[in-house]
Amino acid sequence: MSTITPDTKLDIGHNDDPSSNYLTCSSGFLSWAFTLDHKRIGVMYLVGIFTSFFLGGLFALLLRIHLLMPNGLFPETWVNMNTYNQLFTLHGAVMTFLFIIPSVPAALGNFVLPLMVGAKDVAFPRMNLASFHLWVIGAIFFLIALFTTGLDTGWTFYTPYSIETQTNVIAATIGAFILGFSSIFTGLNFIVTVNTMRPPGMSWFKMPLFMWAIYATAIIQILATPVLGITLLLLMAERLLGIGVFDPSMGGDPVLYQHFFWFYSHPAVYIMILPAMGIMSELMSVYSRKPIFGYTFIAYSSIAIALLGFLVWGHHMFVSGQSPMAAVIFSGLTFSVSIPSAIKVFNWLATMYKGNINLATPMCYALSFIFLFAIGGLTGLFLGALATDIHLHDTYFVVAHFHYVMMGGTVIAFVGGLYHWWPKMFGVMYNEAWGRFFCLVVFIGFNLTFFPQFIMGSRGMPRRYATYDPEYQIFHQLSTLGAIVLGLGMVGAVAVLVWSLFNGRKAPANPWGAATLEWTCTSPPPFYNFEHAPHVGSPYDYSQLKYDPQVGGYVKDPNAKPASDHH
Amino acid sequence: MQSILADTMFFPPERSSVAGSVDGLFDFIYYLSAIFFVGIVFAMVYFVLRYYQRPGHKEEPSPSHHEVLEITWSVIPSLLVGVIFFYGFTGYLNMREAPENAYEINVRASKWNWLFVYPNGAESDELHIPVDRPVKFLLQSGDVLHSFYIPAFRIKMDCVPGRYTSTWVIATDTTEAPDPNDENAKDGHLPMNLFCAEYCGEKHSAMRAKVFVHEPGEFDVWVEKAANILEGRSPAEAGEILFKRKGCAQCHSIEGDMSAKYAGPPLNGQWGTERKVTARGTTETVTMDENYVRESIRQPNAKIVEGRKPGMTVFTPQLLKDDEITAIIAYLKSLK
Amino acid sequence: MSAAVDHQDQAHHAGDDHHGHSPFQAHHFETMQQQFDSGKLGIWLFLFTEILMFSGLFCAYIIYRYNHPEIFLYAHKQLNTTLGATNTVVLIISSLTMAWAVRAAQLNQKKLLIWLLSATLALAGVFLVIKYFEYTHKFDLGLYTGRENVMYQLQHPADFQELHEEVEENLAKQAEEKKEAEAHAVSEAEAVDAHPSEEHGDEHAAAHDSHGHDGHGGPEQFLDAPRNTQIFFGIYYMMTGLHGFHIVAGMIAIGWLLSRSIRGDFSSEYFGPVDYVGLYWHLVDLIWIYLFPLLYLIRS
Numbered sequence A: 001m002s003t004i005t006p007d008t009k010l011d012i013g014h015n016d017d018p019s020s021n022y023l024t025c026s027s028g029f030l031s032w033a034f035t036l037d038h039k040r041i042g043v044m045y046l047v048g049i050f051t052s053f054f055l056g057g058l059f060a061l062l063l064r065i066h067l068l069m070p071n072g073l074f075p076e077t078w079v080n081m082n083t084y085n086q087l088f089t090l091h092g093a094v095m096t097f098l099f100i101i102p103s104v105p106a107a108l109g110n111f112v113l114p115l116m117v118g119a120k121d122v123a124f125p126r127m128n129l130a131s132f133h134l135w136v137i138g139a140i141f142f143l144i145a146l147f148t149t150g151l152d153t154g155w156t157f158y159t160p161y162s163i164e165t166q167t168n169v170i171a172a173t174i175g176a177f178i179l180g181f182s183s184i185f186t187g188l189n190f191i192v193t194v195n196t197m198r199p200p201g202m203s204w205f206k207m208p209l210f211m212w213a214i215y216a217t218a219i220i221q222i223l224a225t226p227v228l229g230i231t232l233l234l235l236m237a238e239r240l241l242g243i244g245v246f247d248p249s250m251g252g253d254p255v256l257y258q259h260f261f262w263f264y265s266h267p268a269v270y271i272m273i274l275p276a277m278g279i280m281s282e283l284m285s286v287y288s289r290k291p292i293f294g295y296t297f298i299a300y301s302s303i304a305i306a307l308l309g310f311l312v313w314g315h316h317m318f319v320s321g322q323s324p325m326a327a328v329i330f331s332g333l334t335f336s337v338s339i340p341s342a343i344k345v346f347n348w349l350a351t352m353y354k355g356n357i358n359l360a361t362p363m364c365y366a367l368s369f370i371f372l373f374a375i376g377g378l379t380g381l382f383l384g385a386l387a388t389d390i391h392l393h394d395t396y397f398v399v400a401h402f403h404y405v406m407m408g409g410t411v412i413a414f415v416g417g418l419y420h421w422w423p424k425m426f427g428v429m430y431n432e433a434w435g436r437f438f439c440l441v442v443f444i445g446f447n448l449t450f451f452p453q454f455i456m457g458s459r460g461m462p463r464r465y466a467t468y469d470p471e472y473q474i475f476h477q478l479s480t481l482g483a484i485v486l487g488l489g490m491v492g493a494v495a496v497l498v499w500s501l502f503n504g505r506k507a508p509a510n511p512w513g514a515a516t517l518e519w520t521c522t523s524p525p526p527f528y529n530f531e532h533a534p535h536v537g538s539p540y541d542y543s544q545l546k547y548d549p550q551v552g553g554y555v556k557d558p559n560a561k562p563a564s565d566h567h
Numbered sequence B: 001m002q003s004i005l006a007d008t009m010f011f012p013p014e015r016s017s018v019a020g021s022v023d024g025l026f027d028f029i030y031y032l033s034a035i036f037f038v039g040i041v042f043a044m045v046y047f048v049l050r051y052y053q054r055p056g057h058k059e060e061p062s063p064s065h066h067e068v069l070e071i072t073w074s075v076i077p078s079l080l081v082g083v084i085f086f087y088g089f090t091g092y093l094n095m096r097e098a099p100e101n102a103y104e105i106n107v108r109a110s111k112w113n114w115l116f117v118y119p120n121g122a123e124s125d126e127l128h129i130p131v132d133r134p135v136k137f138l139l140q141s142g143d144v145l146h147s148f149y150i151p152a153f154r155i156k157m158d159c160v161p162g163r164y165t166s167t168w169v170i171a172t173d174t175t176e177a178p179d180p181n182d183e184n185a186k187d188g189h190l191p192m193n194l195f196c197a198e199y200c201g202e203k204h205s206a207m208r209a210k211v212f213v214h215e216p217g218e219f220d221v222w223v224e225k226a227a228n229i230l231e232g233r234s235p236a237e238a239g240e241i242l243f244k245r246k247g248c249a250q251c252h253s254i255e256g257d258m259s260a261k262y263a264g265p266p267l268n269g270q271w272g273t274e275r276k277v278t279a280r281g282t283t284e285t286v287t288m289d290e291n292y293v294r295e296s297i298r299q300p301n302a303k304i305v306e307g308r309k310p311g312m313t314v315f316t317p318q319l320l321k322d323d324e325i326t327a328i329i330a331y332l333k334s335l336k
Numbered sequence C: 001m002s003a004a005v006d007h008q009d010q011a012h013h014a015g016d017d018h019h020g021h022s023p024f025q026a027h028h029f030e031t032m033q034q035q036f037d038s039g040k041l042g043i044w045l046f047l048f049t050e051i052l053m054f055s056g057l058f059c060a061y062i063i064y065r066y067n068h069p070e071i072f073l074y075a076h077k078q079l080n081t082t083l084g085a086t087n088t089v090v091l092i093i094s095s096l097t098m099a100w101a102v103r104a105a106q107l108n109q110k111k112l113l114i115w116l117l118s119a120t121l122a123l124a125g126v127f128l129v130i131k132y133f134e135y136t137h138k139f140d141l142g143l144y145t146g147r148e149n150v151m152y153q154l155q156h157p158a159d160f161q162e163l164h165e166e167v168e169e170n171l172a173k174q175a176e177e178k179k180e181a182e183a184h185a186v187s188e189a190e191a192v193d194a195h196p197s198e199e200h201g202d203e204h205a206a207a208h209d210s211h212g213h214d215g216h217g218g219p220e221q222f223l224d225a226p227r228n229t230q231i232f233f234g235i236y237y238m239m240t241g242l243h244g245f246h247i248v249a250g251m252i253a254i255g256w257l258l259s260r261s262i263r264g265d266f267s268s269e270y271f272g273p274v275d276y277v278g279l280y281w282h283l284v285d286l287i288w289i290y291l292f293p294l295l296y297l298i299r300s
């Protein structure tokens, strides 16, 4: 599947032919901006997404530093209450809508999924490109909001405040609306790709679990995002035409808005975590060199999470004035969602059993994911329980909870996955030592940032507070300190990858010895991925592969006995 | 359930009848989670140390699925969360249902301050409640969403514009105003924090108030005092409060605003000045003195300032006592 | 020959097919069938999102109708049932022509296909024209959204003095006209009309007859409106507006099909796009089939 050119004696599966390499086969701005190639679209998403992350992170750092002092560290003239409100709103909005929702599916999913199914591209390449262009337009609208008046509604746009505030809510909602469609297009594309483009021999239960996860995610994107769309439309109509559906002064109902919003935004949190869980399933198996434990349970639990996730939105509204009956039902359902997640965690652990654990950087991230996601998820139980949520709602306990699951879960898994697929994407190996080092820095910084927030939260520190009671100062100071460490860690982790682009050594086709199809083509893949749909084996059967020191990666073992199917 | 972590770093002091059970549930989940978490991390670390890649070590085949195992670790957590759910909602229900005999306080939230209205008409911007007696809070919002949150009581409820919401509490300990020259005053005796917990715009984080809990006797004294405004205030101060409460401020500017925004004439800097008025059709000139003001309050339509329409409320002695008028007069004199 | 070389030329004429199949088969599909199935699944999923999007509005509708039935009972009288019904018929026929068009494409009847697509397009146009008249008529009566809505303004006289005075004098006028007992509704209708015009006059007449209104078009006719009636119009404009937007989008799509069918792209082995747009069009019609009774035909 790779290229043999006279000067390479040994074919390590690196793509040495610039005219075949998808990165170099054509050049110029337009060849990227209007490419239909899923790999290039994935790469462009990757760049856009990290830019947004650093932008959001910058806001986070600013607001953290402001919180060093009970009345704000910065002089009034620079960061006052208003600017603080803008900081956390923009931080939340950028991180959710621009960064985390597209992160794994649009960047890694786009690149990896078609390769995993041995296809030449996703089902609708044009729609895929459109999805990226929509993302860019959406981002522009956010920037408009940012540079005109800013935005101070909180990322939740709760009415009636979002109707009466002077800031540019319209621009932001248009942005979010467009981003919604971008996300729908991605999801739609993946569902169709998985359904119609699997090669002969890849039955549903021979799919890599990453595909299952992306598939489940896509289901949520299709079912939930349109509701966000209409909610935002109504909100715009509220501001432009004053239709009054959400506006109490016009006889409308603000709690209805919250129902609409969370009907999307709770499933959205599973849009954020499911792909990350998919990455986890791949990493745990590959780096333990063991077939994933409980394949079917993990596969089904993804679908279960996707579907149950639609029934629990009310747990964000326990004190909003919804009926006690509703609150009780939503609380009950909330707990049902946590079980599939539990199943996944246990299966990942079991996968390591009797394995041959390779502590490469991706695995380090995978392990810290288990640690952090367990904390984040378990604290979800405190919030799901009615009596305790009354006390904890809208305190820093919630803030800590969702950073543990979003940053500690999704982002960590995302970075892990990025390190895992990096050699395939760009054909270079990063520096292991530095990779691991920054993984550690991020891990420490992260816990230092957000663990204190649990404590101040249960002590009653409300969220979205620009100024606070001195009693909480010590926790805020620890948190800020951690945020700086975390920031440096993230910058470092990305720097290691960027550095490898210029001086990393050539990557072999299969450096980690993974059995999924994307590793059977060269690194980086040729423009058309595969000449003919490759032979499909079990995605987690490693008996066929053996390490070859000369290649610096894994190759088919000539004298291996035929595959023994593990499920 | 009672709490073991109570008065540890995890919680503010418990000052209400429900706080104990809330913290109790918190502990239960906390220890449950701790067990699972420690187990998970232990397993993880053990596997890593035992099976990490090294020369000579190779993976050994082992079954890649095990129904019994899967069922166990699905069912056990399910049962446990079932328990959590149960305590969660029983605790919640008796936090929602206020008893009949509860003492009722109206809470009016608006950007960015709290107003507490007591059954006898007393108003204050600090919350004062009696100890050991159910107190029901009837929550209203004048503008956007706010949330009534007292950490020490473990209660929270949103104030939603256009509808009433409510919550209630039985305070278990009294507070005293902080005593500067007593260092080791237990923090339990300091007034407690009341936060606005729902984002409501610029000064959201400044929308706080103090909560005082009194012995029943003490409390009754306090509300009486609060209700009667003249007590312990200079007449001018009392007058100012009355001027706002009785609604004078809605029709009379005190910034000399003549515009139609105010139905009545402005009242600042007017004392002792002359004005043209129409009395029973005839125009005459009067100076603004005690009697003129008193008349204008008791029989507003007797003399109408030129260019104004009649229509001011007639303040009978039931609405405004004589000595209250005196206070208002004192206030008007003070207005420059 | 090394793989690289033909990657290269694939790279160069990307997009066009290198399998020697139908010129319409995209490079990344193995077979025409696979391409068709993908498209079909894709469009179905897309329709699903559309349904969910509208379902948000339907929820809002149900909740308010459940909480304030009186608003809906009162306000729906302002909608013109005859025009609504006509539009329903128009759309049903257009659905028919569209379905037929798909059939024609499958049977290679290229001429017929062109005719049917044009017909569908025309009917869609008719729908929009009728909707335009419905909207403008409401605007003339001052039935806008929110604070602009005349009913809201009537209920808040303090904030809308001049409207209040106008109503006062209209009522006065009517009183004496009652005495003279020879008033005609249209005259007042035009009295409030910014630019009186023949057509509007008829419109009013039509509207009022069809509602058995006792005839004066001025704002005072809404004095009996229940509180917050403006919300009904908010919902009405959102629903019909969003639907109208979908009609326009559909017209663009059909226009595109038309141009391609004139170019003769579609045949019995390639008619996917016609099929997909057809499905979309049926959905848009279906949504109207729900909107019509929900908004126009309200019985307590």
Ligand code: HEA
Pocket: A156, A269, A270, A272, A273, A315, A316, A334, A335, A337, A338, A339, A341, A342, A343, A345, A373, A374, A375, A376, A377, A378, A380, A381, A383, A384, A385, A389, A392, A393, A394, A398, A401, A402, A405, A406, A409, A410, B036, B037, B040, B077, B080, B081
């Ligand atoms: C990636 C995103 C993500 C994920 C995966 C989750 C997962 C969960 N969340 Fe979280 N949540 C958010 C993002 C997320 N959340 C955000 C952004 C908010 C705040 C929004 C805002 O207000 O701004 C929020 C807020 C939030 C609330 C509202 C709090 C409030 O405002 O009052 C609640 C309440 O029930 C809740 C519960 C849960 C639960 C039960 C889970 C469960 O799915 C967790 C399941 C996982 C586990 C349980 C851990 C793994 C299992 C084990 C370690 C084995 C042992 C398990 C058991 C014994 C059960 N979350």
Ligand code: HEA
Pocket: A053, A054, A055, A056, A057, A058, A060, A061, A063, A064, A088, A089, A091, A092, A093, A095, A096, A099, A100, A153, A154, A155, A156, A399, A403, A406, A407, A411, A449, A463, A464, A465, A466, A479, A483, A486, A487, A488, A490, A491
């Ligand atoms: C994926 C989602 C995500 C992620 C990754 C993060 C990441 C972080 N978040 Fe955020 N956060 C949210 C989603 C997220 N957050 C949401 C949804 C809210 C709620 C908003 C609301 O209430 O409406 C919130 C709210 C929130 C708050 C509460 C504010 C309040 O309620 O008053 C805080 C406070 O500490 C915080 C902190 C942080 C920190 C320190 C990080 C760190 O992890 C950030 C680490 C990264 C960096 C520090 C960037 C590093 C870059 C540089 C150092 C240099 C910059 C360089 C260039 C620009 C080129 N976040």
Ligand code: CUA
Pocket: B112, B145, B146, B147, B196, B197, B198, B199, B200, B201, B204, B205, B207
């Ligand atoms: Cu009031 Cu926040």
Ligand SMILES: [Cu+2]
Pocket: A265, A266, A269, A312, A313, A315, A316
């Ligand atoms: Cu949620």
